[in-house]
Amino acid sequence: MLFSAVLLALSVAHAQQRQSALQPIDAMVPSRYDFGLPAWAPRPMEPAANPTTPAKVELGRYLFYDTRLSLDGTMACASCHEQARAFTDGRAVSKGVTGESTPRNSMSLVNVAYFPVLTWANPLLKHLEQQALVPLLGQEPVELGLAGKDAEIVQRLAAEPVYRRLFAQAFPEADGEISLATVVRALSAFERSIVSMRSPYDRYRYEGDADALSDSAVRGEALFFSERLECHHCHNGLNLADTVLHERNKAGEIAFHNTGLYNLDRKGAYPANNTGIAEITGRPEDMGRFRAPSLRNVAVTAPYMHDGSIPTLDAVIDHYAAGGRTISSGPHAGIGRTNPYKSSFVSGFTLTRAERADLIAFLTSLTDEALLHDPRFANPWPKKENAK
Template sequence: MNLFIKALLPLLLWLLTTSALAESISAIQELGRHLFFDTQLSLKGNRSCALCHSPTHGWSNTFTQTINIHGEPDTLNTPSLLNISQQTVFSLTNPSRTKVEMAITTPMFSIDPLEMGLTPDLLLSRLKKSASYSELFEQAYEDSDITLERVVHALKHYLTLIESRNTRFHRYLGGEEQALTSEEQEGFRLFNSVRLQCSRCHGGALLNQPEATISQYQNTGLYGISRQGEPPHYPAIEPGLRRHTSDHQDDGKFRVPSLINVANTGPWAHDGSVQSLASVIENYARGGRKTTYGPNQGDGFHHPNKSFLINGFSLTRSEKAALIAFLHSLSVEDDWTRHPFNSPFCVSNDKQTNTSPDGACSPIQHTQEHPK
């Protein structure tokens, strides 16, 4: 009997954890969950927050760049929402976005760049026509008044659920030495070494915090386009921080990202132009990426704004493998397929219906027509 109970213990603990999370979600968060997965939050009814920030793709997606409502790519790769409530800046390029509310409203209502293409009036008009939303707002706020402030508030509270440090790396930091293999531990040593200096930008609990004297925005030498005597620069379509400061010294600078779950959020770099973690490491080892074809030819090694930390380094084959193994140890081990991270618009059995080609759930059909 004792052996039987011991065998069942992991399952029982999982069930208790799942039940506790399901019970702990508030009515406001449940409303936020519905809004997060609902394609009514886009002009054409063909985009939801979850399409770009898929729970099963590291709260990001596999697109190179974010795709707008017309199927056109933006200039930036979609950042993960994992641990977003612990962030201090909510943009890869705009340091003025210091409130999470901006990360919610900008994709919905922004015209440049265009993402979901919605207007506040159209959003509220759609939600007010839905009996289900009337009930959800009633449960969340004790009256059925549907306002933009409440929409943003509910989404903000839902985002607080997207939080985890459930990685083998964090268990290792907590004293569980066997949580990392010897190869992964070697990768961690390299990550912190003077030779590589990775941890000088990727510090803190989320591995996104630079040292106090180092800016949160860095140029990593990804591009060094040089033509007609111009100094090396990034593509004009996406110059990074310079877009918002108009300062040429900010060309090619982007916010330092968190490395938690990094192995599950490819493609990588601010524009999704790097296809593997091995390539990421190779670019840093070279001291910048050299592009030999296409419109962005040039050598990022020579970019005048490149971070002083990126000067290149040498790695043996085994060291490179160890560093990649360490990055994989940062993967979150949570089950993002269960409530409250699954869509409320899917049937609740194994045989899902009404799904899009990428597996994302389609919303309940609403009576209003979407603009063409």
């Protein structure tokens, strides 16, 4: 069902791009936008047909927080991506305007510009301009609920005076056109601008500030990158994730993993609505394989895993220390440690109480506090004027 929703969204995207004066999204090039990156950080890639500009980012910020982009005016993109939570929502899974739950946990949008694939388990969604259509138009499940409402979206936005100015500034090549195509391009530009490179760990590791980390966090870093724990195989590099794309790695790297979270039938099965990329590929060996998320800001993005089924960082460590989760009873009962499709890197380990504290100190050092309060990413609508 999720795959059919994606196909619907992609077909609508292509239709909108044909109707618009804009060129279809295609080739990726290094962005020229000023992200405020430190000297050590590479520039992200972006579609050549949708260059990030300050005007487009500002328009996208207004749209991101605008509840007019939902069926009943009660939700916005920001409803499931809160800045204070590193653009996640604090729920196990998200709910749409009809009250229907999505099957997956809301992924952080921080540094999304550095990912060549954009969701937990769909290797086909490679551009934000495509992915944005899924929450806007998808029907299985319904999120923002705007399928078939293209004309109404345009009418709602055109009635807002600030948008006439912002669309004209953002899309002069399209004569300020207000359409689904320009909406998703502006949203994508704003989301690409949400970059986090200012954590204590960044200052310590990349900028030589020896005082940026506590001794405990330094010990935790050594544990994290050790072969004993093997965390670094799936969480490494710029984004502490093994899926990455940027100007120094233009080919990109994409990986999906089974971490032994479930084993319903002793043969490796995951819950039917959350089978990982097997839903797309149809290959049995892809059962339960999901993209490893970035660990940047991980301390503020609980709950964890693709379905939000692990509530705390301490419990996540328990899961990996056991080499897979055991669920003793109920519909999801099973021993994840014996899942035949589980990654070989999830082999289990033991930690002392002090080592566990050090590991959590390291993970906490990945929080970019400035990002969580940066006005560039905050709601621009005055409360009394925000659409309802």
